[in-house]
Amino acid sequence: EKMGRDRSGCVARSALLTALALLLCCPVAGNTAEQDSHTEHGDSHGSNDTGFHIVTFRWEHVQAPYVIALWILVASLGKIVFHLSEKVTTVVPESALLIVLGLILGGIVWAADHTASFTLTPTVFFFYLLPPIVLDAGYFMPNRHFFGNLGTILMYAVIGTIWNAATTGLSLYGVSKTKIMGNLDAGLLEFLLFGSLIAAVDPVAVLAVFEEVHVNEMLFIIVFGESLLNDAVTVVLYNVFKSFVEVGPENVEGLDYFKGIVSFFVVSLGGTAVGIIFAFILSLITRFTKHVRVIEPGFVFIISYLSYLTAEMLSLSAILAITFCGICCQKYVKANLCEQSITTVRYAMKMLASGAETIIFMFLGISAVNTEIWTWNTAFILLTLVFISFYRVIGVVLQTWILNHYRVVQLEIIDQVVMSYGGLRGAVAFALVVLLDPKMPVKKLFVSTTIIVVYFTVIIQGLTIKPLVNWLKVKRSQHKEPLLNEKLHGRAFDHILSAIEDISGQIGHNYLRDKWTNFDRKYLSKIMMRKSAQISRDKILSVFRELNLKDAISYVSEGERKGSLAFIRSSSDVNVDFTGPRHSVVDSSVSAVLRESTSEVCLDMQAIENRTKSPKDREEIVTHHMLQQHLYKPRKRYRLNYSRHKLVRSDGEKQDKEIFQRTMKKRLEHFKPTKLGNNYTTKFRNMKKERAAKKKHSDAVPNGKLSTHSVAFQVKDSEAEDPSDGGISFLITPASNESDEIRAGIENPSFSVEEDQSDFQMIPPWMSNEETVIPSQRARLQIPGSPTNFRRLTPLQLSSRSIDSFLLADIPDEHPLSFLPESSM
Amino acid sequence: PFAPLSTIQDKLSRLALFFSREDFQRIGELAVNPLGDRIINAFFPDDKQSLDFRSFIRILACFRPTVKDKYADPNAAEPINSRSNKLRFAFQLYDQDRDGIISRGELIQVLRMMLEAQVTEDQLESITDRTIQEADLDGDGAISFEEFRKSLENINLEHKMSIRFLQ
Numbered sequence: 001e002k003m004g005r006d007r008s009g010c011v012a013r014s015a016l017l018t019a020l021a022l023l024l025c026c027p028v029a030g031n032t033a034e035q036d037s038h039t040e041h042g043d044s045h046g047s048n049d050t051g052f053h054i055v056t057f058r059w060e061h062v063q064a065p066y067v068i069a070l071w072i073l074v075a076s077l078g079k080i081v082f083h084l085s086e087k088v089t090t091v092v093p094e095s096a097l098l099i100v101l102g103l104i105l106g107g108i109v110w111a112a113d114h115t116a117s118f119t120l121t122p123t124v125f126f127f128y129l130l131p132p133i134v135l136d137a138g139y140f141m142p143n144r145h146f147f148g149n150l151g152t153i154l155m156y157a158v159i160g161t162i163w164n165a166a167t168t169g170l171s172l173y174g175v176s177k178t179k180i181m182g183n184l185d186a187g188l189l190e191f192l193l194f195g196s197l198i199a200a201v202d203p204v205a206v207l208a209v210f211e212e213v214h215v216n217e218m219l220f221i222i223v224f225g226e227s228l229l230n231d232a233v234t235v236v237l238y239n240v241f242k243s244f245v246e247v248g249p250e251n252v253e254g255l256d257y258f259k260g261i262v263s264f265f266v267v268s269l270g271g272t273a274v275g276i277i278f279a280f281i282l283s284l285i286t287r288f289t290k291h292v293r294v295i296e297p298g299f300v301f302i303i304s305y306l307s308y309l310t311a312e313m314l315s316l317s318a319i320l321a322i323t324f325c326g327i328c329c330q331k332y333v334k335a336n337l338c339e340q341s342i343t344t345v346r347y348a349m350k351m352l353a354s355g356a357e358t359i360i361f362m363f364l365g366i367s368a369v370n371t372e373i374w375t376w377n378t379a380f381i382l383l384t385l386v387f388i389s390f391y392r393v394i395g396v397v398l399q400t401w402i403l404n405h406y407r408v409v410q411l412e413i414i415d416q417v418v419m420s421y422g423g424l425r426g427a428v429a430f431a432l433v434v435l436l437d438p439k440m441p442v443k444k445l446f447v448s449t450t451i452i453v454v455y456f457t458v459i460i461q462g463l464t465i466k467p468l469v470n471w472l473k474v475k476r477s478q479h480k481e482p483l484l485n486e487k488l489h490g491r492a493f494d495h496i497l498s499a500i501e502d503i504s505g506q507i508g509h510n511y512l513r514d515k516w517t518n519f520d521r522k523y524l525s526k527i528m529m530r531k532s533a534q535i536s537r538d539k540i541l542s543v544f545r546e547l548n549l550k551d552a553i554s555y556v557s558e559g560e561r562k563g564s565l566a567f568i569r570s571s572s573d574v575n576v577d578f579t580g581p582r583h584s585v586v587d588s589s590v591s592a593v594l595r596e597s598t599s600e601v602c603l604d605m606q607a608i609e610n611r612t613k614s615p616k617d618r619e620e621i622v623t624h625h626m627l628q629q630h631l632y633k634p635r636k637r638y639r640l641n642y643s644r645h646k647l648v649r650s651d652g653e654k655q656d657k658e659i660f661q662r663t664m665k666k667r668l669e670h671f672k673p674t675k676l677g678n679n680y681t682t683k684f685r686n687m688k689k690e691r692a693a694k695k696k697h698s699d700a701v702p703n704g705k706l707s708t709h710s711v712a713f714q715v716k717d718s719e720a721e722d723p724s725d726g727g728i729s730f731l732i733t734p735a736s737n738e739s740d741e742i743r744a745g746i747e748n749p750s751f752s753v754e755e756d757q758s759d760f761q762m763i764p765p766w767m768s769n770e771e772t773v774i775p776s777q778r779a780r781l782q783i784p785g786s787p788t789n790f791r792r793l794t795p796l797q798l799s800s801r802s803i804d805s806f807l808l809a810d811i812p813d814e815h816p817l818s819f820l821p822e823s824s825m
Numbered sequence: 826p827f828a829p830l831s832t833i834q835d836k837l838s839r840l841a842l843f844f845s846r847e848d849f850q851r852i853g854e855l856a857v858n859p860l861g862d863r864i865i866n867a868f869f870p871d872d873k874q875s876l877d878f879r880s881f882i883r884i885l886a887c888f889r890p891t892v893k894d895k896y897a898d899p900n901a902a903e904p905i906n907s908r909s910n911k912l913r914f915a916f917q918l919y920d921q922d923r924d925g926i927i928s929r930g931e932l933i934q935v936l937r938m939m940l941e942a943q944v945t946e947d948q949l950e951s952i953t954d955r956t957i958q959e960a961d962l963d964g965d966g967a968i969s970f971e972e973f974r975k976s977l978e979n980i981n982l983e984h985k986m987s988i989r990f991l992q
Contacts, residue, residue, distance in 0.1 A: 484952075485960045485976040489915065491939060492860060493980075496915060499864045500888055502854040623955045626948055630941040632859045656857040658942045663856045 074105070075358040093462040095208040095361045099455065102365015110369050119370065120363035122431040126318075129356045130428070131308045133204055134319050135301075136353030137228060138326020139345075145221045146327065152403055152411075153225035156419075160226065160395050161199055161233040167391040169195025172383065180379050185441040189245045194446050196237035197433055198388060198453060202426030203227040203319075204357055205454075209424060209462040213469055219415050223422050231319035231428075232268035236260065238432055239315075246437060271317030275324030278307035282325070283332035283528035290530070296341040297348060300333060332528040360427045361458075367430070368451050375444040381452050388453065393420040414472055421465055424457040425450075484623060491631045632659065844868075844876040859938045863918050887914050912974050927968040929953060 059066075078101045082089055088097070146153070169192035176184050176191065206227045210220060240260040282303040289296045304325045311321035334342055396419045400411045411419075433450040436443045632655050846869055855861035868876055868884055887910055919927045919935050933953045940949065960968050960976040968976075 483959055483976065484956050486980055488936070488939070488956060489973075489977055490980055492918070492935070493915060495858055495860045495939070496864060496918065497888070499855055499858045499861055500885065502852055502858070503849065503864075623952050626944065626952060627940075630944050632939055632941060655941065659857045659859050659861075662938075663862060666862060667850060 071362075072355065072359060075362045076355065078362065079358055090212075091463070091466075093209050093212050093458075095205065095357075096459040096462050098358055098361035099365040099458060102362040103368060104365075105362070106366035106369030109366070119367040120360070120427070120430065120434075122435045125360065125427060125431040126312075127309075129360050130204075130319070131305055131322055132349070132352035132356045133207075133360075134228065134308075134322050135304050135326050136349045137203060137207070137224070138323040139300075139304075139330060139349060141323075141327050141330070142217070142221065143327060143330065145217055146225055149218060149221055149225065152222055152407065153229060155399055155403060156222065156226040156396075157229035158233055160399060161201075161230040162237070163395045164199035164388065164391055165192070165196040165233075165237055167195075167395075168199055168384070168387045169193075171387050171391075172380070175379075175383055180383075184377075184380070184445070187249055189241055189249050190440070190442055193238070193241035193245055193436075194433075194442075194449075196234065196241055197429050198384065198425060198450060200230050200234040200425070200428060201227040201423045202428050204360060204428070205424035205426030205458050205462075206422060208357060208361070209458070209465060210422060212462075213418075213422075213466050215418060215469075218409065219411075219418060222411075222415075223419055228319065228323050232271060232317040233264065234428070234432075235317050236264040236267050239263075242436070245440065267315070267317050268320060270314065271311045271320035272324050274311045274314070274316060275307050275321035275326075276328050278303055278310070278321070279325045279328035280528070282329045283336065286333050286336040287528060287530050289336070290338075293338050293341060296337050297344040300329070300345050301348070301352075304329075332525075335525075335529045364427055364430060364451075364454060364458075368455075373444055373447045373451075375448050377445055377449075380445060381449050384449050384453060385456055388425070389420075392423045396420045396423075414469075417472060418465070418469060421461060421468065424461060425454050426458060427454070430454055484627065487624070487627050488631070495632070843878075844881060845874060860918060860935075863938075867914070867918060884914075887911055909974070912977065913970070916970055916973055925970060926965075927973065929957060929966060932957060932968070 075098070078098060079094070082094060082097050169188075172195065173188050173191040176186065201223070203224065206223055210223065240256075240263065244256070282299060285299055285303070286296065289299065304322055307325040308318045308322040311318040333345070337345070396416050400416050400419075404410050429450050433443075433447050436446065846865060849855060849865040849868065855865065858864070868881065916927070917923075919931055921931055921934075922928075933949060936949055936953055936956075940952075944952075957966060957968060960972050962972050962975065963969075
């Protein structure tokens, strides 16, 4: 094992070196190409008279897009290089690494050329790099938590930012009066302007860092939401002070102040409104895209981008617009689009956002290497750093104290620490400062200071936040060693509480949410969701068995589609090994156990890893560890899974799947003794019948392997002729020659599989005398892979109504149920 | 066209008369809650098939946050949402046969439900044994309600077993 590690270490190291070398060559190549082209051009000019050239080097022809593509490539290569070394990425946040990379590259370009040819221009930043990131944030925003904490978020975003801006600006102004910083040609307004642009917490930076530090979802939402919503405040303050500065302090009238306040409301509410309008348009459009599925994803991006640009055009808050566009369209888009389109949208969005973020940080590094912008003023820079940190802490503490009076779930000290420390400034501040009027004498100073501030927060704070949190967490937990019982029963309580919450359907203030859900149900969904999605949402409510079967069917078909028929065919694979990397903990040494238990930093106090200093017992540790590792997590803890860089299927899915299987197995057991005929059929409604009737049989078996022996069972309502009351068709599709193996592969003690099964598939259940339920494949087997579809079974984040979330996740038209044959009824 | 059976929320809003087991089983989140089925059984004790609103509320009331009332009459009946009653609710989830103690077998069952599938039988049993050992004060190999309560005296039950909206 050690040898292997060494070898892979060697490989990694050599790969790192070659990659670095490559990276460094690219910009030089780019630059020399530029120079070459000049000479080349000169040459070709001279030799132009001699005739036709077979091949020419036409650099200027491709220069612009080539350079852009090259930089994107370099940034992405940089990411690969970083991730080659696991150790580095766990300690240093990626954003910091990218900045450093940018610095190096900038240095190289500078050394080669003595010009700073590449900088992060505000145009590029605001028009191309920022929208994908914010859209990604909005689209994946867990709405329930967001709106649940909206008051808190708004307070921090608005009041907090104003507080930060005002105090920082005023303090700097005050200090500047004392001449510590030398003679600065700046008045109160300039300082306030600076304060306003440096005060805002940056969504890009916050996300980049918080991804490494796994905080509990509420905290994440608050900080993240704050960083998004403070854009309105920043925009207003910035524009107001900027115009004041340009006009000159003498000319500012009282009316202008008033106008400034009004503009805040206009900008923020206007931006939100624009976003909502475009979300509406988007949802409406996606309702009709059934026949143009291939370009469906495009609509999402284009319309969201348009919302951004429209708000920008109207000088409203563009970030708010695109954020709310993403937030509001989520639900309908996910209901309307076909599954592949949804996946495409997700991946594309992640790719764009991740790419944009990489480029931003890299350019933040490169832009710094530019002698023209640097003015060093130690006192100013230091004081700025001190002030922003200090005032942020005070601001957070004060606001939290006020908010805790009104909040259901209190914000504790640790949360406040993370919030203060996690208030990072980033590229937005930089872009804003570069946009300042060059005629302003202090602009250079501001730019330099902003760069230093951004670097400080991203690099230093990003680096240290994880250890800080770790330290705090450990400090808190040293008070007591949770007992086994406490852990176990504590976790049980969590489960109980989530269950009760789900049953009562309410968490916290819900009057508004209920009203909204009703309104949405009655009006909005009717307009914006496809008919099929609505129908499936309404009718399926009937019986949980339907859900089970549907889910089972969809699962099987997913399995088929993915070609993972292995689980049907091979009996040996049926009992799938769920074990992850850790197989048996029992015989590992104490130190190994302790080392392994250094899992992700988690601020949630209850999920603390028990770092016992004096283990009573090796077995004790092992038991604790095992409990820690293997207890199912309650709903709240694992749900939030926002990550810019990964579209991971959370562990929660695997857990859900296991529990779900078990639950359904148990519930289906209830069926065993009941006679199929009446009980079964009377409860069924036909929701898929029309759809099934439409689909051709050939659609049924995508991978073509099971074409011959698909059998449909239709459970008819034996009593009534009611067409809408027909059976639910579900399909068990064994290949005929595999039937032996199938039977062998299905091990389920709860269900008796009859011996005379040569034709058992051919007999519809209501005709067979046996009292069996044909259980869904999933209920019978342990499944190898979890389908991405499974996530849609319980996407809590979609809706507060539990059933809705089941069904919204549910299968639109084009879904796997297409394998159902024409109705032969 | 028939009216679809309504959800629990709908019923709540209309103060409908009866819930059935299916209403609960239909809730998606309960299906993926490890203790989901047991909790449903807590609402429908003794194989009852329907649940009237009053009983439903009585069980929910157990989850109200407790209010420390200094002036409470010490002789008054213990409120439904007292700490003791919250613990009792949980205890009853474990204790399926209602004999007042959590036997080893019962604890194994609960642990089986709460632990991931990859935990083996042996590991399960060892965890169970240690858990009982930790809590068992009178050495009878099972956990009585008093022992249960004692082992959890440090847990902040208010936080863990209360739903604020019920206040």
